[in-house]
Amino acid sequence: MPTATSTQQAPEVRVPARERPASGSLLLLIAVCTAVTAANIYLAAPLLPLIAHDFGTVPSAVTWIASVAQFGYAAGLLFFAPLGDRVNRRPLVAGLSVATTVALVVAAVAPGTAALAAAVFAAAAATVVPQLLVPLVAERAPADRRARHVAAVIAGLFTGIVAARVLGGLAGQSFGWRWVFAGSAVLTLALGLATALALPTERRTRRGALFSGIAELPGLLRRSPDLWRACLRQAGMFGAWSALWTTLALLLTGPPYGLSTATAGFFGLFGLTSTAVAPLAGGLVDRFGAARVVGTAYLLAAVAVPLFWLGGQVLVALCAAAIAIHAALVASHVANQTLALTTTSTPATANTAYVVSGFAGGALASAAAGPAFGHWGWGGVCAVAGVWLALGWAGTASRPGRQERSAR
Incomplete structure (x- = not known):
């Protein structure tokens, strides 16, 4: 089995300054920027009832817009994230932040669902800044604290997801869904440009065409079984979470709960578990390795899915399930992404393969969850989550590789 050191890659010269750990202030700024930009991917989900009402349709008919955001993010990752191995990240982060801002403004004034979906796709495709920053943090972190540094950025990412649901729902109820997109545009521009200015200057000498990282992805996955396992595991875990979380607003605002959009948004506070x-x-990944943490996360998620099904009628069960699924998702993500970033000599390209796989799994599950909810109700959504979880677990059936056992 090839390891990270034996995998042949194109020659690359790294700048010594990048080996120094990121300062605490830079790590904090990166985490906040990650929170703001990640929120853009999930902004539409809590606003679906309001969007449907504004366009004169039923909520289940617009759930595909949330899926479009995830497909857009996966497409953006495929094209833009590998550039982290090839170009200076400062102008790249600045340019993508401006592009995201423009797309969000277009979404705020969209005259119909088609225009809104196109703008959401473009915004999500450009808001890949977090996945340009995570490899930088991993590269500059001390080896014995790498997973903890990555976890700090992931904590910012999930905080952004929570903010998108809670604050997005509240602001949408108070001011309308269009102002939510407009406000997010302002925050994205401010934090994106501030982070770009704070990043260290990099000189890239890696050979190959600008977008040649895309062509490297199949070979990279083939040569690195550890990376393949991390991709498959997170696709299953993220798909299960996406199916449940994308349609949760429909459950909470419909029978039997009948909550307002703002009240349902408060349910996102359970995401602070992440x-x-x-x-x-x-810390657990640094100490025990990725495989044990992922296995525990999958076990917790397997408990959460039946609780979600029970939560279709029992609010306490729904609350417990929300805590469990967020804890499982973030633990799995920290472990799998740390493994993906350390298993090859091209972390940005490997991270692209990992995150594209995860979001493709999430987008497909979200796309399946909408029709499942329309035909079979909340039980159908829980069935979709269970199927994705089972598919992801299949990636853990084989024996862990060398990197996976020692990823600390």
């Missing part, structure tokens, strides 16, 4: 679990998961 912010608390991420540092703990990072």
Whole structure:
């Protein structure tokens, strides 16, 4: 089995300054920027009932817009994230932040669902800044604290997801969904440009065409079984979470709960579990390795899915399930992404393969969850989540590789 050191890659010269650990202030700024930009991917989900009402349709008819955001993010990752191995990240982060801002403004004034979906796709495709920053943090972190540094950024990412649901729902109820997109545009521009200015200047000498990282992805996955396992595992875990979380607003605002959009948005506060679990998961990965943490996360998720099904009628079960699924998702993500970033000599390209796989799994599950909810109700959504979880677990059936056992 090839290891990271034996895998042949195109020659690359690294700048020594990048080996120094990121300062605490830079790490904090990166985490905040990650929170703001990640929120853009999930902005539409809590606003679906309001969007449907504004365009004169039923909520289940617009759930595909949330899926479009995830497909857009996967497409952006495929094209833009590998550039982290080839170009200076400062102008790249600045340019993508401006592009995201423009797309969000277009979404805010969209006259119909088609225009809104196109703008959401473009915004999500350009808002890949977090996945340009995570490899930088991993590269500059001390080896014995790498997972904890990655976990700090992941905590920011999930905080952004929570903010998108809670604050997005509240602001949408108070001011309308269009102002939510407009406000996110302002925050994205401010944090994106501030982060770009704070990043270290990099000189890239890696050979190959600008977008040649895309062509490297199949070979990279073939040569690195550890990376392949991390991709498949997270696709299953993220798909299960996406199916449940994308349609949750439909359950909470419909029978039997009948909550308002703003009240349903408060349910997203359970996502703060992610912010608390991420540092703990990072420490456990550094100490015990990725495989054990992922296995525990999958076990927790397997308990969460039946609780979600019960939560279709029992609110307490729904609350417990929300805590469990967020804890499982973030623990799995910290472990799998740390493994993906350390298993090859091209971390940005490997990270692209990992995150594209995860979001493709999430987008497909979200796309399946909408029709499942329309035909079979909440039980159908839980069935979709269970199927994705089972498919992801199949990636853990084989014996862990060398990198996976020693990823600390």
